[in-house]
Amino acid sequence: MVKHQNLTGTRASTLRSIRRRSRTGVLPFALFVTLTGGQLIADTDPYLSAIEREASVLDTPANAQRLDPTDTRPASVRARDFMTPGMGLEDFEAELERRFPGTSMIYKSLAGDIRLTIYEGYRQDNRIAVIRRQIAYSM
Amino acid sequence: MKHAAILLGLLFWSASAQSQSQSLDYPVGIAPDLPYVDVSHGQQQIRVQRIQDETHVITGSYARTSRHCPPFCINPIQVAPDVKTVGELELLQFVSRGAGPEKQLLIDARTQAWYERGTIPGSIHIPFTAFLESEDTQAFQGLMAQLGVIPRVAQTSWWSGLLDRLSGLMSRTASANEGRWDFSDAKELMLWCNGPWCDQSPRAIRALLDIGYPAEKLYSYRGGMQMWQLFGLTVIIPENQ
Numbered sequence: 001m002v003k004h005q006n007l008t009g010t011r012a013s014t015l016r017s018i019r020r021r022s023r024t025g026v027l028p029f030a031l032f033v034t035l036t037g038g039q040l041i042a043d044t045d046p047y048l049s050a051i052e053r054e055a056s057v058l059d060t061p062a063n064a065q066r067l068d069p070t071d072t073r074p075a076s077v078r079a080r081d082f083m084t085p086g087m088g089l090e091d092f093e094a095e096l097e098r099r100f101p102g103t104s105m106i107y108k109s110l111a112g113d114i115r116l117t118i119y120e121g122y123r124q125d126n127r128i129a130v131i132r133r134q135i136a137y138s139m
Numbered sequence: 140m141k142h143a144a145i146l147l148g149l150l151f152w153s154a155s156a157q158s159q160s161q162s163l164d165y166p167v168g169i170a171p172d173l174p175y176v177d178v179s180h181g182q183q184q185i186r187v188q189r190i191q192d193e194t195h196v197i198t199g200s201y202a203r204t205s206r207h208c209p210p211f212c213i214n215p216i217q218v219a220p221d222v223k224t225v226g227e228l229e230l231l232q233f234v235s236r237g238a239g240p241e242k243q244l245l246i247d248a249r250t251q252a253w254y255e256r257g258t259i260p261g262s263i264h265i266p267f268t269a270f271l272e273s274e275d276t277q278a279f280q281g282l283m284a285q286l287g288v289i290p291r292v293a294q295t296s297w298w299s300g301l302l303d304r305l306s307g308l309m310s311r312t313a314s315a316n317e318g319r320w321d322f323s324d325a326k327e328l329m330l331w332c333n334g335p336w337c338d339q340s341p342r343a344i345r346a347l348l349d350i351g352y353p354a355e356k357l358y359s360y361r362g363g364m365q366m367w368q369l370f371g372l373t374v375i376i377p378e379n380q
Binding site: 055058 | 164180183185190191195198199200201206207210211249250252253256257268338339364368371373374375376377378
């Protein structure tokens, strides 16, 4: 532990002092590093090699969202584009009532079998725009 | 007077109804009365919330308990004296307090390969290796400018630069850097990496301290992506990845 701490604690200053020395007099070393694009330092730093090895088997977290650079609307608006996916019928109806009360009011006025069709539709496509359209066409 | 009381009552009812409605929308909140936090990420607003599925468990890379040590050892709670270690709530407070990137930065200090697989909203990417660059490179000076740090005295000639370096080598201490950089407008920085087993942001912090960056302007989010994942908090894949 102590040994490792010492190693990591002095890494930055060691690298800097190596580089300082190269600047102040060891021109060939500086030229070599420049010509090899600094690859020498990267290759000989075991920590860099270890984290790159780890990163090569890294997967993207399950909840990672891809940013759409063209969409600059606030998240609070975008969050209303979708219903939570994968809900059961009861949860679906509860969320519809909570988040989209107007749509829910119309939905509740529909016959039971039509409501089930709407719910089946939601399971295929959870965009609120699509759900609203289905409800409207079912009236 | 009576109307004012009714109005106040209505306002109170409306506020409490909204809070109740939000907590219904977010059964897995961040903290009591804090269901989510909207964070600026570049030009976009990102809603940071927890995964609402209470049966969700971590899978994949962050589910691993064991990595070879060294280098992936357990880090101490504090990177260095006077550098504050913070948790998730302090991080969220940091990014949502509206100080703006001209005053503070949340820095993902991991290398590119880690960053591109997902980052914490509100973070900018500066890999720890950038902090280890030679102080004379344009890249390092650009980095310092990004952090609000400017050279204190412009070098007048190659000889004066050489003398500075020689005096630095002779003293062999961090004080050799004193005077080189002006930190009076240095930004507050919060750095993070993969978690308590990751040494990337601690290395960046140590490198900053090495050049004289004020410790009181540095924060370390030790939990990093590991704890962020454990709480199911929102992760974003950066643009152009």
